[in-house]
Amino acid sequence: MAATAEPALPELAAVPWRKRASRDSLRAWGRLWTVWTTLSVLPFAAAAVGLFLLEPLSFPVGIACLAHAWIIPELYAFRGVGVVRPKGPRHARYEPVAQGLLGDLLGHESRELQRRTGLALERGRLGVWLVGEAGALLLPPGGRRVSCFCVGTRERELPPSDRIAHLVLALRTDEEGFATVANKAFSGAAWRVRRRLAPGQRPALAAGRVQARQQRTTARPYLRATPRRQ
Numbered sequence: 001m002a003a004t005a006e007p008a009l010p011e012l013a014a015v016p017w018r019k020r021a022s023r024d025s026l027r028a029w030g031r032l033w034t035v036w037t038t039l040s041v042l043p044f045a046a047a048a049v050g051l052f053l054l055e056p057l058s059f060p061v062g063i064a065c066l067a068h069a070w071i072i073p074e075l076y077a078f079r080g081v082g083v084v085r086p087k088g089p090r091h092a093r094y095e096p097v098a099q100g101l102l103g104d105l106l107g108h109e110s111r112e113l114q115r116r117t118g119l120a121l122e123r124g125r126l127g128v129w130l131v132g133e134a135g136a137l138l139l140p141p142g143g144r145r146v147s148c149f150c151v152g153t154r155e156r157e158l159p160p161s162d163r164i165a166h167l168v169l170a171l172r173t174d175e176e177g178f179a180t181v182a183n184k185a186f187s188g189a190a191w192r193v194r195r196r197l198a199p200g201q202r203p204a205l206a207a208g209r210v211q212a213r214q215q216r217t218t219a220r221p222y223l224r225a226t227p228r229r230q
Contacts, residue, residue, distance in 0.1 A: 080186020083135025
């Protein structure tokens, strides 16, 4: 008897060249971002140290180099966090109805969190997702890193909560497909992403990190003491 195929997003047909996302591929992507950021920062840091060793009076130039080294990762994080910033028309007249429909999809805690922060918390196999109107943040088990994905609905004129509901349903249908279709915007430390989030959205990141830590604890195998041999 043939095994039943898992549901797949039809949008995958538009990106046939992309390898299907997995926990391993996302981990590798995060490491690539770390290497890229390090290579971008290292020349400025090395220049600052070298200038100071050659001529201590050049320390103002060295400080400027260090400032560049700090700003580059911050700009990357700012760009990544932009995927969950509110976008498009607000539709104040229809948003309450859309908010109610979205609330029916979410659990009680996620519903209240979404109303306060604008981000819907969804647990999946790849980690904990925070879904916004035109993108999502993924916290792998452990919650130390955040990956930013840019993805939206075709109907950009929908109320904000309707757009979030569409993305939540797509995520539940095919999580790996969702991560494959979405454009990768940034991957970095959770503390750096938090700095660039709007203050009203930071509670969602904090809640997501708690859930991600629980996922790591659950996935960690229990260790049993082996008896000593006499």
